[in-house]
Amino acid sequence: MPSLTRWFIRTAAIYLALSLAVGVLQLTSPKLGPILWPTYLHLLVVGWLTQLIFGVALWMFPRRSREMPQGKPWLGWSCYGLLNLGLLLRAVGEPARGLGYGADSVAAASAILQLGAGWIFVVLIWPRIKER
Amino acid sequence: MPRLIVWCLRAALLNLGAGFSLGAIMLATPVLHLPGDMLRFRLLHAELLLIGWMVQLALGVAYWILPRFRVGFNRGRSAPVWIAMLLLNGGVYAAGIGQAVGMLAMAWAGRVGEGLAALIFATHLWLRVGHAGRGEVRSP
Numbered sequence: 001m002p003s004l005t006r007w008f009i010r011t012a013a014i015y016l017a018l019s020l021a022v023g024v025l026q027l028t029s030p031k032l033g034p035i036l037w038p039t040y041l042h043l044l045v046v047g048w049l050t051q052l053i054f055g056v057a058l059w060m061f062p063r064r065s066r067e068m069p070q071g072k073p074w075l076g077w078s079c080y081g082l083l084n085l086g087l088l089l090r091a092v093g094e095p096a097r098g099l100g101y102g103a104d105s106v107a108a109a110s111a112i113l114q115l116g117a118g119w120i121f122v123v124l125i126w127p128r129i130k131e132r
Numbered sequence: 133m134p135r136l137i138v139w140c141l142r143a144a145l146l147n148l149g150a151g152f153s154l155g156a157i158m159l160a161t162p163v164l165h166l167p168g169d170m171l172r173f174r175l176l177h178a179e180l181l182l183i184g185w186m187v188q189l190a191l192g193v194a195y196w197i198l199p200r201f202r203v204g205f206n207r208g209r210s211a212p213v214w215i216a217m218l219l220l221n222g223g224v225y226a227a228g229i230g231q232a233v234g235m236l237a238m239a240w241a242g243r244v245g246e247g248l249a250a251l252i253f254a255t256h257l258w259l260r261v262g263h264a265g266r267g268e269v270r271s272p
Contacts, residue, residue: 049186062133090159108163111156118152122145129141132133 001059004076008055011084015047022091035098039091046114047087054079054121061128071124079120086113133196136210140192140217147184147224151177176228183246184224188217191253198260208256216252219245 019040026036058076063069070076086109093106154177161170195213200206227242229235 045181050181053186053189094159104162108160111159115152115156119149122149126142126145129138129145130133131135131138 002070004070004073004080005055005059007080008051008058011080012048012051012055015043015051015087019043019048032095035095039094042090042094043087046083051083054083057121057125061125062130064128071128075120075124079117079124082113082120083117086110086115086117089113134207134210136213136217137192137196140188140195143217143221144185144188144192147180147188147221151180151185154180173228173232175231176225179224179228179231179242183227184221188220191220191257194257195253198257201260208259212252213256216249216256219252220249223247223249 022036022040022043026033026040058070064071089106089110093103093110096103097107154173157164157166158170158173158177161168195207201208223242223245225242227239227246230237230239230242
């Protein structure tokens with residue numbers, strides 16, 4: 001298993017635990033509940049599910065070439081870095097914005113980072129899906 | 133990889149890109165000075181990512197790797213699955229946009245399309261898995 005995949009899967013497992021912890025917190029406070037709902041949902045769906053899919057797809061999909069089976073390694077690591085930095089900024093910025101601390105620029109930065117990660121993944125996997 | 137699977141997986145990737153793009157625009161709405169009602173597109177965002185990306189990816193991979201029939205077309209007839217893929221993708225956009233713009237008939241039609249697609253895929257996968265249990269297929 002490539003080390004990038006290991007990092008994706010381990011980080012996904014951390015997000016699974018983190019998202020469920022946020023889910024508990026979200027239910028314990030009537031004030032925080034609606035504010036934490038989108039954070040909980042995105043940590044679970046993007047941090048856990050999407051990240052797990054990214055890691056497994058980069059590992060299991062047909063090779064791009066014999067020389068570079070998973071495509072350019074720096075692109076894969078960029079995808080990992082941007083996705084997780086974006087998610088962490090979102091986990092901080094979105095509740096902060098909900099509590100009235102501004103943080104619009106933090107949320108916008110998180111949006112750009114996650115967007116970059118998503119499209120890098122598309123660019124990495126697209127050429128590996130081909131007719132035989 | 134057969135052409136149907138290529139289209140299915142690439143459509144899933146495009147939905148991922150579209151869903152992430154829409155999500156990013158909504159998250160950055162205040163910085164981009166966009167109208168506050170951009171958030172109504174969150175239903176399209178959810179539809180694109182949950183059904184258009186995750187469900188379609190799972191169905192495409194399942195169609196690709198589940199045990200194949202020993203005789204005839206080895207993954208079975210592909211025409212119903214092509215129709216299911218078209219219904220699923222059309223349904224995602226109709227349901228998502230219909231909900232976002234308040235056109236409930238369009239949203240309803242989209243959901244019906246998604247439901248029919250699910251039914252066709254489920255029947256196909258049921259047969260593939262069922263025959264595998266009776267030793268009538270070979271593993272890919």
